[in-house]
Amino acid sequence: MRLTCDIDIASRLLPSQGLAGKSKSIRASLSIGKRPGTDSKEGVIFLLVCTAKDKTGTKYRLKDNVEQFFTKFIAEGKATVRLKDPQQDLRINKADPVQLKNFLSAIRLAHQNTGLDKLQLTPLTKAKTSQVEKPQTRMVVMKQRDYPLTKAFPSTLESLKISHCALTRIEYRILGLKKLTVLDMSHNQIRTLPSSVEHLVSLTELHLPCNQLSEFPAGLCKDPFKSNLEVLDLSENKLKMLPPAICGLANLVNLKIEKNEIMRLPQAIGRLQGLKFLCSSHNQIKTLPAGFIRLSLDTIDLFGNPFLDDGPSTAMSRLEFPTLLELASRMIKRYRLPYNENEIPKPLCDYLDSAKRCLCGTPCFQSSVHYLARADLHRVASTVISLDQRGRVHAPIEAFLCSQRCHDRYQNNPNALWHKK
Template sequence: MRLTCDIDIASRLLPTQGMVGKSKGVRASLSIGKRTGTDSKEAAIYLLVCTAKEKTGIKYRLKENIEQFFAKFIGEGKATVRLKEPQLDIRLSKANPVDLKNFLGALRLASRNADIEKLQLTPLTRATSSQVEKPQTRMTVLKRKDYPLTKSFPRSLEALKVSNCSLTRIDFRILDLKKLKVLDLSENHIRSLPTSMEHLVSLSELNLSHNQLSVFPPELCKEPLKSTLHLLDLSHNKFKVIPPHITALTKLVHFKLERNEIMRLPQAIGRLQQLRFFSAGHNQIKTLPAGFIRLRLDSLDLFGNPFLDDGPSTATSRLKFPTLLEIAARMVRKLGLSYDENEIPKPLCDYLDSMKKCLCGSPCFESCVHFLARVNLHRLAHTVTSLDHTGRTNAPLEAYLCSQRCHNRYQNNPNAIWR
């Protein structure tokens, strides 16, 4: 039986000599077995502790040699084994809780010399490097010649950066890294994203800047990325349109879109209620979508876009009486009812997805007034980069009014932006 964990061995004699032992836990491989070449049932059973510095290991006799177990935090992968001779406390941590529980049970049996035949004893042989070295959690590749071609990426990776390697696609071996939290593939030549990226179940930060991307697949906006992704960097690519489904990534805090060819931002961008840092400078954006006023940002950068001139806010369209279809659709969206193509026809799903929001926050579809208002970006963000070199911070905003009441309210105060 073998257990891999962090270990810290402390002598109980040090305090009696006026010394305090301070040590740092190291990765270790623990095994229970008999000396190599001993098959006798009476042969002594030992605990073998191997570390990177001591791969051959140190043996500790187990029979009637364990004074006490401390397993209060076994659920967290922590425990302490107190030996009688030598007077040591073997502190275990960062172990798999299930494996740790089974291992302590085997130690208890070996200490009592009871039911030995039930133990899964292993030969007391030196540990391999993979068993005693800490798993690699970070990896950086900055040159094409350093890119691993014949061996896999370590499964333990939590952060991976591969830049300036001329990648044209995302390696399928990267998509198999279940523990990956940070993925930086910037400064490559990637043209498309595989839908299998959804298998990166722990991904929190995704940097795809300085590539050749023009499409963001809808599959990447569903679970699990929908709940895990906090940073998305798509700057310096070839995007002309940011698809509506990207607003399903409601956990985004950082969103970077600068230096693309984007002409419009998604109408439902206001769904990104946790967004705090947004940049979309140097694109082709002329107006902001109505949902933009729902954002509450710490930092906003829209510099270098050809926004329409900052003229007066006007609302000249005439309202039409809503159809029964629109009345029903407004109620569905107002109540937040779920829908999909398995429940209702696709044309109805498309109609519900085309929802716009009035300045008052109510949903509307065809029966609404569509016009350009203006908004001072300082009302939406704590720190604002001006729109151009003149220092302008007022931006044209596409806006909608859902009823005659909202229309009258806006006519009375055209400079107000309200919800």
């Protein structure tokens, strides 16, 4: 029986001699067995601890030699075996909880010298290098000649950076890394993202700057990305828009989309309540959506966009009386009733999908007033990068008003714009 884990061996005699007794956990391979050539009837079983510095290992007799087990945190892969001779504590951590539980049960049987026929004993031989090496959690490839073409990526990777390798896609070997939390594929030639990127179930940071992306798939805004993703860097690509579904990334903290060709931000961007850093400089944005004012940012950078010049708040269209179609559609959107093309005609689905939100929160369609106001970005973020060389910090907000009541409220009282719903 063998267990791979980290181990910290602490002597209980050192404190009595005035020594600190501090030690450091190291990667180890633990096995239970008998010495080669030992008569199987003797029942003398040993615990062998092998490390990278001592692959031959140190043997500990187990029969009547365990003083106590500490298993309070066994579910976290942690436990301590207190030996009588020598007076040492074997502190085990970073072990598989199930394997650790079975391993401790085997040590208990060997200590009690009972049920030895049930034990799966392992030859007490020198450990292999792979058994005592610390698992690789971080990998950086900065040159094309260093990119592994045939060798698999270590399954233990938590952070992977591959830059300047002229890659045109994210290949399947990377998509199978279940423990990956940070993926940086900057400065490549990636044109599309496969839907199977969602198989990276632990990913919290995705860095894709300086590639050739023309779109960010809406499918990547679903779980697990929806719940896990905190940092998304799509800067210096060829994006013309962001999918509305990106506003569903509930835990997104940092969004970088500068130096693209984006013409407008999603209407529902205000749903990103966890967003703290937004950089969308050097795009083609002329106005901001009304939902933008619901953000609460630490830093915002919108420099270099062709925003419309500041001016008085204006209503740019005439309010029409809502049709029966619009009234019914407003109710469907307001109460979030499900719909699809199997239940209603596709033109109606398209109509429902075209819904806009009034500043009061009511969904609206044709019967709405196109409203343009200006907003001080300091009311959205603590730190604001000016919009241009003139130091302008007011940006035009494009909104829609659903009724005469909302028209009167917002047209005659610009401050009402900041009464967040």
